[in-house]
Amino acid sequence: MTFPVSIALVHHPVLDRGGGTVTTAITNLDLHDMSRSARSYGLQDLFVVHPVAAQRMLAARIQEHWVTGSGRKRIPDRALALELIRIVPDLADAFAALGGDRAGVEVWTTAASSRGGEPTTYGVGRDRLARRDRPVLLVFGTGWGLAPQVVADADVRLEPIHARVETGYNHLSVRAACAITLDRLLG
Amino acid sequence: MTFPVSIALVHHPVLDRGGGTVTTAITNLDLHDMSRSARSYGLQDLFVVHPVAAQRMLAARIQEHWVTGSGRKRIPDRALALELIRIVPDLADAFAALGGDRAGVEVWTTAASSRGGEPTTYGVGRDRLARRDRPVLLVFGTGWGLAPQVVADADVRLEPIHARVETGYNHLSVRAACAITLDRLLG
Numbered sequence: 102m103t104f105p106v107s108i109a110l111v112h113h114p115v116l117d118r119g120g121g122t123v124t125t126a127i128t129n130l131d132l133h134d135m136s137r138s139a140r141s142y143g144l145q146d147l148f149v150v151h152p153v154a155a156q157r158m159l160a161a162r163i164q165e166h167w168v169t170g171s172g173r174k175r176i177p178d179r180a181l182a183l184e185l186i187r188i189v190p191d192l193a194d195a196f197a198a199l200g201g202d203r204a205g206v207e208v209w210t211t212a213a214s215s216r217g218g219e220p221t222t223y224g225v226g227r228d229r230l231a232r233r234d235r236p237v238l239l240v241f242g243t244g245w246g247l248a249p250q251v252v253a254d255a256d257v258r259l260e261p262i263h264a265r266v267e268t269g270y271n272h273l274s275v276r277a278a279c280a281i282t283l284d285r286l287l288g
Numbered sequence: 289m290t291f292p293v294s295i296a297l298v299h300h301p302v303l304d305r306g307g308g309t310v311t312t313a314i315t316n317l318d319l320h321d322m323s324r325s326a327r328s329y330g331l332q333d334l335f336v337v338h339p340v341a342a343q344r345m346l347a348a349r350i351q352e353h354w355v356t357g358s359g360r361k362r363i364p365d366r367a368l369a370l371e372l373i374r375i376v377p378d379l380a381d382a383f384a385a386l387g388g389d390r391a392g393v394e395v396w397t398t399a400a401s402s403r404g405g406e407p408t409t410y411g412v413g414r415d416r417l418a419r420r421d422r423p424v425l426l427v428f429g430t431g432w433g434l435a436p437q438v439v440a441d442a443d444v445r446l447e448p449i450h451a452r453v454e455t456g457y458n459h460l461s462v463r464a465a466c467a468i469t470l471d472r473l474l475g
Binding site: 118130134137138140141142143160176178179181182186193224262263264265266267270271272273274277278279281282283284286 | 299305317320321322325327328329363365368369407432449450452453457458459460464465466467470471472475
């Protein structure tokens with residue numbers, strides 16, 4: 102049996118630049134770019150996690166436009182990507198959909214800095230992913246990254262992405278970080 | 289001497305989904321995501337290539353907002369990325385800025401499908417980049433990809449990006465493809 106790999110894009114709880122816990126807004130191109138990357142690397146779902154009903158409705162309207170609406174006629178390939186989107190209020194809903202409960206899912210977090218324990222290298226992560234015995238959920242934070250309690254609850258914390266040489270800068274967009282993570286694990 | 293590596297984001301000549309040659313519009317998040325990726329991987333410039341003066345002005349206003357305007361105060365890190373942007377009407381202007389003329393630059397193209405000759409694998413590309421003896425310009429197309437004459441003129445045509453397993457889908461955004469390309473070559 103092959104267990105699926107999915108993504109969660111979290112809008113709450115995430116950090117702002119001051120370190121406070123906030124809720125961020127849905128970004129249209131996150132849905133496009135991350136679902137296109139997910140489909141290209143063979144993932145099963147992109148869970149868009151947002152606690153605010155009006156924001157979930159916005160995400161649903163974007164998805165509908167491309168999956169069943171006029172967007173599908175214009176760019177049929179885009180429907181195959183955005184149909185991976187599952188819009189949920191909380192990470193617990195993603196766990197329920199994938200594995201029944203939290204214990205049924207292996208949760209991997211990603212971050213631009215090392216926080217909350219020893220990180221797993223991408224080399225180790227790639228091997229571990231290939232031998233997975235549960236559905237794996239790769240969790241990405243918007244804003245200034247996932248809140249500490251999400252990172253603390255993870256089974257695997259992936260190391261930050263860096264260039265081979267020290268550039269003194271790693272402020273990738275979540276869209277770019279997601280693409281690189283999928284390529285390092287599944288490329 | 290170390291020669292720089294730079295990116296060009298081309299809006300003309302590129303293909304539309306019917307295979308015609310068109311000019312695409314500036315996308316705000318391309319400038320953000322690709323300059324952030326460029327800075328994270330130590331690149332020198334992001335050339336934004338657009339033949340239409342009004343579109344170049346739009347790009348310049350976006351850059352100005354983040355590099356010297358109020359955006360800089362709000363997110364100082366963003367200024368370090370967007371200051372890499374050089375807005376030019378034609379690829380020839382990027383060649384002139386980097387190497388004096390076309391012969392002074394090694395031009396590498398990227399594409400989602402193999403066209404215009406034998407592609408270079410990322411493994412070979414990574415070694416070649418490490419031993420470069422001229423400035424290297426990595427060229428990305430918007431829309432449905434670079435027009436054939438741009439690909440035909442390249443010194444190196446990088447292979448398309450694919451997952452390890454065949455997923456039957458590779459429609460990455462240019463923002464995602466750029467991030468993965470930089471990570472494969474310089475990560």
